[in-house]
Amino acid sequence: GNSVTQMEGPVTLSEEAFLTINCTYTATGYPSLFWYVQYPGEGLQLLLKATKADDKGSNKGFEATYRKETTSFHLEKGSVQVSDSAVYFCALRPSGGGADGLTFGKGTHLIIQP
Amino acid sequence: EPEVTQTPSHQVTQMGQEVILRCVPISNHLYFYWYRQILGQKVEFLVSFYNNEISEKSEIFDDQFSVERPDGSNFTLKIRSTKLEDSAMYFCASSEGVGYTLRNTQYFGPGTRLTVL
Numbered sequence: 001g002n003s004v005t006q007m008e009g010p011v012t013l014s015e016e017a018f019l020t021i022n023c024t025y026t027a028t029g030y031p032s033l034f035w036y037v038q039y040p041g042e043g044l045q046l047l048l049k050a051t052k053a054d055d056k057g058s059n060k061g062f063e064a065t066y067r068k069e070t071t072s073f074h075l076e077k078g079s080v081q082v083s084d085s086a087v088y089f090c091a092l093r094p095s096g097g098g099a100d101g102l103t104f105g106k107g108t109h110l111i112i113q114p
Numbered sequence: 115e116p117e118v119t120q121t122p123s124h125q126v127t128q129m130g131q132e133v134i135l136r137c138v139p140i141s142n143h144l145y146f147y148w149y150r151q152i153l154g155q156k157v158e159f160l161v162s163f164y165n166n167e168i169s170e171k172s173e174i175f176d177d178q179f180s181v182e183r184p185d186g187s188n189f190t191l192k193i194r195s196t197k198l199e200d201s202a203m204y205f206c207a208s209s210e211g212v213g214y215t216l217r218n219t220q221y222f223g224p225g226t227r228l229t230v231l
Contacts (some may be wrong), residue, residue, distance in 0.1 A: 024211060030219050033117070043205060044157070044222035051218065089157065100147065100170040102157030102220065 002027045006090050006105035013080055014113055021075040021108050023064075031092040033057075033066055033073040034102065038087045043102035047075075047088070085112045116140045118223035126229045127196055135191045135226045137206030138224050146167070146189045146218060147207040148181065157205065163189065184208050195231045 007022040017038060025031065032051045036044040048057030053068035062077045090105040119138045127133050142190050148160040152224040155186050162169040181191045189208075193200055204227075 017159065036222070041224070043224040046219055046221070100162035101146065101172060103159070104157040106156050
């Protein structure tokens, strides 16, 4: 079946550090890939997405590239801020018109210290 | 900006009781979803709903669960006889459109924390 594996957290960084959160997936075909972010007390917000191999999703300084050859979708940001502290979820949606449900990773808690 | 809302934010119930979790999806959206997250575990897909019927459901969504769109704005998840293991955060989501691409962006609500005692 489909699955998503994320690096375990919490990840603690200093402000302005470079961020990488690893995400790898298992799925047949060409799933769509997503990063969601959850700030304390709020719901899941879509951060970025990519729908085909070599696509790069980007938003708010975050980037992730869909790598079919390594089945990865790592999240990166060049210079993190305290306000980036949140839980980040990698997710996939299977290819195929009938598939609706997202498959999520366990989430990575990111803590940015001033 | 339109958003998905959920009520209540926290629900406490006794084992064996029925609970109804409520959601108001974004008004022009056509697809609706429920997910749950047991503490410390992954967010798991439960069910999707379109045109007043279930579109897809996971193995978790057994006979004790049901969903309904009772009017033009609400979308509900009912658990008939709650068990201790139903304690989790339940997220509602919605997406616009019918095609695969338009269903790709799912907008989530803040969740309802269900505690079964």
